[in-house]
Amino acid sequence: MLVFAASDKGGTGRSVTSANLAYRRALRGDDVCYLDFDFGSPTAAAVFAVPDIPRGAASGGLHSHLRGAVTEPLRIDVWDRSEHDSLRYAPAGAGRLVLVPGDLGGGEFATAQEAVNRCTKLFAQLEEEFDLVLVDLSAGRSFAVDMALESTARPELRSAPCHWLVFHRWTRQHILAAAGLVYGERGLLANGIALGHDPARLRAALRFVRAVVPGQDSPGIKHARPPQSVWMHAVSRQLDALAAENGLGHGKVLGSVPEEPVLKLQEQLITDEDVLETQVANPETRSALEQLARRLVDDKAWEEF
Amino acid sequence: MTRPKRDKVSGNKDAGHETVVVCGEVRTALLQTSLPLSQDQCARFLALRPDEPVRVSERPNVYAVSPDLLTGVDCRLPAASGSRVRGVGTVRAHAALTGGRVIQASAHFQYTTSVSGQRLPWSHYLVRPGLVERLGRTTADDLTAGFLAPRATEPGLLDPGSIASRLLDRARGHELLDGQPPLKSRRTRLRWAVRQVPPGAEPSVHFTIVDTERRTLLLLLPGLMDAKAVASVPPFCEELALHDWLLTTLIRVVERRALGSLSGPEVANRLGPAVSHLLHLWLPGARSGRELPELWNGVEQQPGFTRQWQTLVQRIRDQLALQSLPLHDSAPESSRAPTSAPRR
Structure with missing residues (x-):
């Protein structure tokens, strides 16, 4: 299964949530490959706590591969290389967790067509090998997004199951921006259909993930003064209505992740130790991520109404 | 170990006693389809050339092999010593299906010494399929060691693996495949080299697992190596690659x-x-x-x-x-x- 993580704006928690999703799937026994297609700022290695390349590989990463400089992009076995204490060894029953990092320098591609050819081959090959291939795309209508759309429209990948996750924060601006990214004039759907995707199939493969959503237990809500509480309740209902009007209603939502103090300070994986042992992370965050990981492969979550 | 003098390949003086060196690469993958292909489908799938038929055998299991395709090459050869040697000629490649389930793409060539010492018109190379002529001084040892070294996949060097990989990619988009394989699996690549050794020595097989994907195989075969003996080597390597993949x-x-x-x-x-x-x-x-x-x-x-x-x-x-x-x-x-x- 190929899963593409997109967002219209930065700061939506796209990278960190999708990395956590990859980690949770691997814990459940899937072989997972995480590709850092955030060409502007490849930071996935930092989330997985892989040393040496916190801001991208010096050479041989995804860029170099798509440019044709290396025949195979660098692969990092996270269980083997991570410096995070809980990631040092693969837990019993876990699948493989492989990171394909971006390059430190980044930069443009000489000819887009060549890059798309290589990208298609890479996706096809990884799909052959891994249960889940998670591709973290750069924010906005970027070259990475176009390349992913074009590759998946090619005959080589026409039968591969593809899903698109659009991450957004739970604010008015973010809801409108995410709707624009998907349904807008040059949005994912319009662009995908122009590139040869089947409209109904592409629409059905698309879900939203609400990130940094203020939870019932968050201090802002729990200790709010009565007028604040009333106001927040009203705004929350307005946002619900706004999301539904713009095609981001409950039927199109795969999950929502509450705001998490740990992630506000540091992009990292939320492990069970963080929640149960040291208790630095909230249990709600863990259960939200678990639910997201479960629903990702649940056919019911992808049914269209 | 002292190397016999004739192991040294230099120019055209001792072309008759030249040490036989054959190199190649096999890529093996699961066919990306839900059900194995039938015998007829295998033949259709592997019909890569209209002028030559696909060879299919039924016993002991269904095995089909496509006609050979030739790829013209003119590039640097991977020599262990780093000496600049150029190779011009053609690489033979074909695809094969075992049990309608496992696909292999194999590319190989045999080294010969260039008689003229310079690059000739293509017609010269086209009548010598699967031969790559060496321009420059080197030894058989140097060539086999260089070919099996990890550095040998650098861009610009003669790489039969990329020819095999292109064949696999070409096959992947075939209309007979539904893209729903029953299990996840990784492709493997076996890079192999055969070198002739003096008669009397024991034939030896050095099989190395480099990482999760790459394997190397060095075969040292003693005695006379005629065309028939050379031709029996690629099928052995392909079969070994198949079983290693399984x-x-x-x-x-x-x-x-x-x-x-x-x-x-x-x-x-x-x-x-x-x-x-x-x-x-x-x-x-x-x-x-x-x-x-x-x-x-x-x-x-x-x-x-x-x-x-x-x-x-x-x-x-x-x-x-x-x-x-x-x-x-x-x-x-x-x-x-x-x-x-x-x-x-």
């Missing part, structure tokens, strides 16, 4: 999850595809065992391919047998002993 894939199926921790249906889901699609393909030496029996014996002794395979197969069967036990246990009393009459 073993690698089965190991992953078994080790992926702690088998003891899975429930009955999960075990069946996990092991079922391997049982249905892979187990029957194990037939080492079926196609190249007659020409090169001593090589197969070598591989079977060390690392002991079949021994490991049998252990894995036994483990899979035991697991499946174990899973069927609780079913009997939880069955109602009356159905547990259907043959004996009720006592009461």
Whole structure:
């Protein structure tokens, strides 16, 4: 299964949530490959706590591969290389967790067509090998997004199951921006259909993930003064209505992740130790991520109404 | 070890005594489709050239091989010493299907010394299919060691692997494939080199697992190597690559999850595809065992391919047998002993 993580704006928690999703799937026994297609700022290695390349590989990463400089992009076995204490060894029953990092320098591609050819081959090959291939795309209508759309429209990948996750924060601006990214004039759907995707199939493969959503237990809500509480309740209902009007209603939502103090300070994986042992992370965050990981492969979550 | 003088290949003086060196690469992958292809479908799938037929054999299992395709090359040769040697000629490549299930793409060539010492018109190379002429001084040792070194896949060097890979990619988009394979698996690549050694020496096989994907194989074959002997080498390497891939894939199926921790249906889901699609393909030496029996014996002794395979197969069967036990246990009393009459 190929899963593409997109967002219209930065700061939506796209990278960190999708990395956590990859980690949770691997814990459940899937072989997972995480590709850092955030060409502007490849930071996935930092989330997985892989040393040496916190801001991208010096050479041989995804860029170099798509440019044709290396025949195979660098692969990092996270269980083997991570410096995070809980990631040092693969837990019993876990699948493989492989990171394909971006390059430190980044930069443009000489000819887009060549890059798309290589990208298609890479996706096809990884799909052959891994249960889940998670591709973290750069924010906005970027070259990475176009390349992913074009590759998946090619005959080589026409039968591969593809899903698109659009991450957004739970604010008015973010809801409108995410709707624009998907349904807008040059949005994912319009662009995908122009590139040869089947409209109904592409629409059905698309879900939203609400990130940094203020939870019932968050201090802002729990200790709010009565007028604040009333106001927040009203705004929350307005946002619900706004999301539904713009095609981001409950039927199109795969999950929502509450705001998490740990992630506000540091992009990292939320492990069970963080929640149960040291208790630095909230249990709600863990259960939200678990639910997201479960629903990702649940056919019911992808049914269209 | 002192190297015999004729091992040194220099210019055209001793072309008659030239040490035979053949190099190639095999890429092996699971065919990305839900059901194995039938014999007819295999022939259709591998019809890469309209002028030559696909060879299909039914025994001991369905095996189909495409006609050879030639690729013209003119590039630097990977020499271990780093000396700049150029190679011009053609590389032979073909695709093969075993059991309609496993696809292999294989590309190889034989080195010869350039008689003229310079690059000639293409017509010269086209009538010598599968030969790459060397321009520059080097030794047979240097060429085989360089070809098997990890650096040999750098861009700009002669790489039959990329030719094989292109064949695999071309096959992947074929209309006969539905893209829904029964199990996940990794491609493997076997890079191999054969070098002739003086008569009397024992033939030897050096098989190395470099990482999860790459393997190298160095064959040292003593005595006379005529065209027939040279032609028997690529099928051996392809068969070895096939069995190495089968073993690698089965190991992953078994080790992926702690088998003891899975429930009955999960075990069946996990092991079922391997049982249905892979187990029957194990037939080492079926196609190249007659020409090169001593090589197969070598591989079977060390690392002991079949021994490991049998252990894995036994483990899979035991697991499946174990899973069927609780079913009997939880069955109602009356159905547990259907043959004996009720006592009461």
